[in-house]
Amino acid sequence: MLVKVYGKAIQGISARKITVEVNIENGVGYHLVGLPDxxxxxxxxxxxxxxxxxxxxxxxxxxxxxxxxxxxxxEGSAYDLTIAIGILAANKNIKTDDLDRYIIMGELSLDGGLQSLKGVLPIAIQASKEGFKGIIIPQQNAREAAIVDTLDVHGVANISEVIEFFDKKKPLAKTKCDLLREFQKEIVNFPFDFNEVKGQETAKRALEIAAAGGHNILLIGSPGSGKTMLAKRLPSILPPLNIEEALETTKIHSVAGKIEGNGSIITSRPFRSPHHSISDVALVGGGSYPQPGEISLAHNGVLFLDEMPEFKRSVLEVMRQPLEDRYVSISRAKFSVNYPASFMLVASMNPSPSGYFPDDPNNTSSMTEMQRYMSKISGPLLDRIDLHIEVSKVGFEQLSTKRKGEASSVIRQRVLHARTIQSERFKATTINSNAQMGPKEIEQFCILDKASLKLIKSAMEKLNLSARAYDRIIKVARSIADLESAHQISSLHISEAIQYRSLDRAFWRV
Structure with missing residues (x-):
């Protein structure tokens, strides 16, 4: 007897239907075909x-x-349950009335139990689009799939439950998920707050601008100046994920197997902080069968590279294209996949191998050593970082004060106001923030007056700025103007944006 059972294969962050055809006839042998691994x-x-x-x-x-x-x-062991149910149905051990209405997937243990899967959310989304009634998966993944409320989601612990279900002996419970409640439950819970940061007003201002426009930022300072502390608090002032962003982010983490426990939808922006020993493939994604890397896991969130010059140069250089295009394309001989990679890059570094600025008494590095150290980060990559901020040491008076700094919730309100202005500005486009503007949008929304043009012309000549740096300055100025609710970019906004290009100054290029 021939029967057909349906599963799904993950390609990128989408899923493709797999038809498992099982035929049983007189004879001997177990033959599995169709390019299985x-x-x-x-x-x-x-x-x-x-x-x-x-x-x-x-x-x-x-x-x-x-x-x-x-x-x-x-690839993978997720087809165990699909094949097992197909064999039972083809051997007439169970009824086949409803087999074609369900996606059935799960890895079997030897006792008949089921192990959790990767990529359940994109599987459920595609199953709903293709008109399947329901999906039968391990119970560990049920809450994740239940985000798709147009699908009957059945989480099972053992294959015997599936057999009883198709034999009409015992129904399977449906897993429900209140998406809105899940989404809002932890949307404003952050472990860190800017009110814990003493001093560093310039750096906090720069991070606020970066959050307002979605800009990349580099923090340069000596050990213990607070670079990592500041970076870890950035998510607390970023605008919350909307439903579409949350679903897309959850799909990526689902494919990578990063959904923890019985989790469902990701409610907060990702903050990824890979170690400097990371490989090219681990950062951008890849492998014999491509998986998303750290830059895709940071999609709609923050990628923090602590001590940036310690990363291998080849690792840093592979980020150049994703920083511009906001996706990464991984090609193999027979196929290619695209993973989204729209993230804010936040990096930190010391100003020299010894860790200190040239005017610091603790500095033991020569200018040549400093230049060699700085050259580990290429010019084209630095060009793609909008703000370069020098983070100075915090003095005793600031450290010992009992007065709290400005809270993240207050800063976040200003950021949200700026993002609201941008949402209205870009409502007819696919752009979400100022950092994503292209030449056409810059020409349309960033009109400069004569004083601003004169100022930026002078900066380009003195600092020898590239065309990309020119665009980045204008985009940062647009974000500064949005924070002030200013319709027009002024010379003051341009002047402040130029100040955030520390590494373009002569001091770093001598």
């Missing part, structure tokens, strides 16, 4: 043990299993 080929042993431990067994006949489309490589 080793994990799927080994499934026969898991399936045999699991069925035996719940009171069934593999039929002693010729079993042929085809995973269509046959030209698409299938």
């Amino acid at each position: 080793n994990a799927i080929k080994e499934s026969s042993h898991r399936i045999s043990a699991a069925l035996k431990n719940v009171g069934y067994k593999l039929p002693g006949k010729k079993i042929t299993i085809n995973m269509a489309p046959a030209d698409l490589r299938k």
Whole structure:
């Protein structure tokens, strides 16, 4: 008898339908075709043990299993349950009335239990689009899939529950998720607050501007000046994720297997802080079967590179294209996948190998050593960082004061106001923030008066700025103006934006 059971294969952050065709006839042998990998080929042993431990067994006949489309490589152990149910149905051990209405996936343990899967959310979204009634998956993943409220989501702990369900002996419970309540439950809970930061008013102002416009920022300062402390508090002033951003972010983390426990939707912007020993592939994504890297896991959030010059230069250089295009394309011989990578880059570094500025008594580095140290970060990459901020040491008086600084909630309100202005400005486009503006948008929304043009011309000549740096200054000035609710960019906004280009100054280029 021939039966068809349906599963899904993950491609990028989307899913593609896989039809598992099981045919049982007289003869001997177990034949699995359709480009399965080793994990799927080994499934026969898991399936045999699991069925035996719940009171069934593999039929002693010729079993042929085809995973269509046959030209698409299938990977992982998530098809165990799909194949097992197909074998039982083809052997007439269970009824087949509703098999074609469900996506069935899960890795089997030898006792018939089910292990959690990766990529459940994109699977559920695609299943709903294709008109399936429901999805049967491990109970660990049920809350994640239940975000899709147009689908019956059944989380199961053992294959025996699935068998009883199709035999009409016992219904499966449906998992429900109140998306709005889940989304709002922890949307404003942050472990860090800017009121804990003593001093550093210039750096806090720069981070506020960066948050207002979604700009990349580099913090330069000696050890202990507070660079990491400031960076970790940036998410507390960023605008909250909207539903679309949250779903897209959750899909990426789901594909990467980063949804913890019985989690559902990601409610706060990601903050990723990879170690400087990270490889190129781990940062941008890839592998024999591509997986999202750190820059995609930071999508709609923050990627923090602490001690940036300590990263391998090749690792830093692979970020150049994603910083511009806001996605990363990973190509292989037979296919390619695109992962979103729209993140704020926040980086920190010391000004010299010894860790100190040239005018600091503790500095032991020569100018040559400083230049060699700075050259670890290429000019094209620095060009893509909008704000370069020198973070000075905090004095004793500031450290010892009991007075709290400005709270993140207060700063966040100003950032939200600026983002609201930008939402209205870009409502007819796909742009979300000033940092994403292209030449056309800059020409349309960033009109400069004569004084501003004269000022930026002078800066370009003195600092030898590139065309990209010119655009970045204007975009930062636009964000400064938005924080002040100013319709027109003034020379004051341009002047402040130029001040945030520390590494373009002669001091760093001598």
